[in-house]
Amino acid sequence: MTVAKLKHFTLTLSQVVALCLVWMCADIAVRQLHIPLPSNVFGMFLLLALLTFKLVKVDWLKAGSTWLIAEMLLFFIPAVIAIVNYQDLFAEQGGRILAVIGLSTILVLSVTALVVDKIYHYELKKLGEEQ
Numbered sequence: 001m002t003v004a005k006l007k008h009f010t011l012t013l014s015q016v017v018a019l020c021l022v023w024m025c026a027d028i029a030v031r032q033l034h035i036p037l038p039s040n041v042f043g044m045f046l047l048l049a050l051l052t053f054k055l056v057k058v059d060w061l062k063a064g065s066t067w068l069i070a071e072m073l074l075f076f077i078p079a080v081i082a083i084v085n086y087q088d089l090f091a092e093q094g095g096r097i098l099a100v101i102g103l104s105t106i107l108v109l110s111v112t113a114l115v116v117d118k119i120y121h122y123e124l125k126k127l128g129e130e131q
Helices: 003-033 038-053 061-068 078-083 088-130
Strands: none
Touching: 003 038, 003 061, 078 088
16 A cells, blocks of 8 residues: 555544544434434534534545545445345335335435525625625
C-alpha cells in the first residue's frame, strides 16, 4: 500500500468514525431528552446544524460520507434477508408494502427537490447581494 493510499484510507476511516460519533451523540440525546425522533434522523439534523453554523466543514466529512454512500448496498442486506424469511407476509401484503415504498420515495424525492431549489435560489440571492 502506498503512502497516498494509506493516507486516504486513514482519512476516510477517521471521517466514518466522526460520523458514527455524531450518530452516537444523537442517540444519547434522543434517549436522555426523550426526543420523539429516531436517532439517525436527529443525527442528520444535528449534523446539518453543525454544518450550517460552520462548526464542521464539509471537507472534514466528505471522504467518509462518500465511502458510506458507495457501500450503501451493504446496509440493505438485512432487508433482503427479511424478505426471504417472511415470504408469506410479502405474498399477502406485498402490494401495500410496494405502494408505501413507492409513495414515500416520491415524497422524499419531491421534498428534497424543493429544499434544493429553495437553497439554490437563496444562495443566488445571497451572491447577488454580496456583489
